[in-house]
Amino acid sequence: MFESPIHITFLGIPVILMSYASSVIPIILAAYFGAKAEHGFKKIIPDVVKTFLVPFFTLLVVVPITFFVIGPIATWTGQLLGQVTLWIYHLIPPVAGAFLGGFWQIFVIFGLHWGLIPIAINNLTVHGSDPLLSMVFAASFAQIGAVLAVWIKTKQQKLKTLSVPAFISGIFGVTEPAIYGITLPLKRPFIISCIAAAIGGAISGLWGTQTYMVGGLGIFGIPSFISPKEGITFGLWGAVIAIIVAFVLGFVLTYLFGAGKEKEYRKPSHEEAVATKISDQTETGVKVENEVISSPFNGEVKPLSEIDDAAFASGALGKGVAIEPSEGKLFSPVYGTVSALFPTNHAIGIITDQGAELLIHIGIDTVQLDGQFFSSHTAQGSRIEKGQILIEFDIDEIKAAGYAVTTPVVVTNHDQYHLIATGETELKAGDRLIELQAK
Incomplete structure (x- = not known):
């Protein structure tokens, strides 16, 4: 048989x-x-x-x-x-x-x-x-x-x-x-x-x-x-x-x-949850202004399309760039407010004083680490200053665990701006990363 x-x-x-x-x-x-x-x-x-x-x-x-x-x-x-x-x-x-x-x-x-x-x-x-x-x-x-x-x-x-x-x-x-x-x-x-x-x-x-x-x-x-x-x-x-x-x-x-009662069967990813949370915290009708987003890391700048994450690479979660950090410190790229901070401290949402909504996600699939190797120096709702340390993370340990540290830095309300990304490939924290021109 x-x-x-x-x-x-x-x-x-x-x-x-x-x-x-x-x-x-x-x-x-x-x-x-x-x-x-x-x-x-x-x-x-x-x-x-x-x-x-x-x-x-x-x-x-x-x-x-x-x-x-x-x-x-x-x-x-x-x-x-x-x-x-x-x-x-x-x-x-x-x-x-x-x-x-x-x-x-x-x-x-x-x-x-x-x-x-x-x-x-x-x-x-x-x-x-x-x-x-x-x-x-x-x-x-x-x-x-x-x-x-x-x-x-x-x-x-x-x-x-x-x-x-x-x-x-x-x-x-x-x-x-x-x-x-x-x-x-x-x-x-x-x-x-x-x-x-x-x-x-x-x-x-x-x-x-x-x-x-x-x-x-x-x-x-x-x-x-x-x-x-x-x-x-x-x-x-x-x-x-x-x-x-x-x-x-x-x-x-x-x-x-x-039939006829179809819903969105796919559960939103944690990145989408953060992006939604950022948008929910933004006041409707607020007029955005021109702004320059500084680099939150020391590291190498890459096109967003090159990262191994379909949601970010496709631009579905926002427009921006990716950075390969050379140091495990995330500095605030703007003056603003922390609108979302994941319990695992691997992702943070920021609303700037000029109305831009930023999402910074440290690494790819690093939510699986459940907070290991990440420590936060801020909290959701906190006022932050440009250049302030927000999160520290251990690059070597994260890589040893099998995860990339390539970090998307995206503007989730990009439809309100014309984005001009830097042409540089190596940046230090505080250098010009993205220029936002309000439409």
């Missing part, structure tokens, strides 16, 4: 090859393991050789583990599911159909569906027909039914835009855009589509629907239910009914219970 074809060997060890197409979880697991391994190597490998030795050893460890563990486990689990489903099918076909149809999209996400494909092909080769593929056929139509409901009901323009191509591709059996772009992020439509697919699978099992060839996907797969010997049979009508029921249920249930 668990035999799998061996295509290559690695250091004399047989490797089971697995396709990761359409699957997400195995890839995420491999990436997660790789991130943990990289973090560990960063702690033990000297800085002078980190640039090339960390990726080298990370790949040296992660690639074999991925091939030896993640791929084979997914393959064997999929084969086990296929054998169990066939066993249930011979006992109670509708139950097997409901099980396989309902969980099919979940199997696809985990990459487990590839373990069922060889079983289906073997059935076609030996018996001339296969029940497994027929029981999951309605799943794609349940997905597009849910997507159609989201498109009609939602008020979010972005969802409407995504729904159209996801629906069209789903008609032809390509459901990844529907799953990963629409139903799975919204959660409830995905659950509803699985329920609708389960009912469609149960109908296929009840009618004894069989697949007689490996045909196309979506609507192009319907001819695969026509028997080469008997022509159109009850099995074909069972497949058609299953498709219609799955589509209608996916649409109606999503329209009634799963």
Whole structure:
């Protein structure tokens, strides 16, 4: 039952090859393991050789583990599911159909569906027909039914835009855009589509629907239910009914219970929380004035786009620059007030006397240090003077823990200014960093 074809060997060890197409979880697991391994190597490998030795050893460890563990486990689990489903099918076909149809999209996400494909092909080769593929056929139509409901009901323009191509591709059996772009992020439509697919699978099992060839996907797969010997049979009508029921249920249930109440599902990052807090503390209607923001550090100036943090690099949290500090001291770049100070002391928000809102975030992902190696010399709400020490931090310890100290310095209300960043690459604390010209 668990035999799998061996295509290559690695250091004399047989490797089971697995396709990761359409699957997400195995890839995420491999990436997660790789991130943990990289973090560990960063702690033990000297800085002078980190640039090339960390990726080298990370790949040296992660690639074999991925091939030896993640791929084979997914393959064997999929084969086990296929054998169990066939066993249930011979006992109670509708139950097997409901099980396989309902969980099919979940199997696809985990990459487990590839373990069922060889079983289906073997059935076609030996018996001339296969029940497994027929029981999951309605799943794609349940997905597009849910997507159609989201498109009609939602008020979010972005969802409407995504729904159209996801629906069209789903008609032809390509459901990844529907799953990963629409139903799975919204959660409830995905659950509803699985329920609708389960009912469609149960109908296929009840009618004894069989697949007689490996045909196309979506609507192009319907001819695969026509028997080469008997022509159109009850099995074909069972497949058609299953498709219609799955589509209608996916649409109606999503329209009634799963669409139109979408919220922003992504939890704001701590950087966004600080930026929001800064904005909340600013009085509305305050007229901003021209101002010069001084460098809060001694160090090297870099473009914001070069830092390894998408939120800052994209400018979503504000416009500005990044600084690679050479000394673990953050000096106030302006006269103003501390509007936000994280408990971990790694990020600070400042509202200047001229109305600019600044966010200074020491390092990348340093919130994970939970305040280690940071000490504050100010407090939220405190009045601060230009050049005053606000935060001290241990650069060596932070780097030894595997974190970069590259620090974004951004203006969160940048839409009220024209920003002119310094052209210098090396600055001392107090040097001109950003000139703000009020619009």
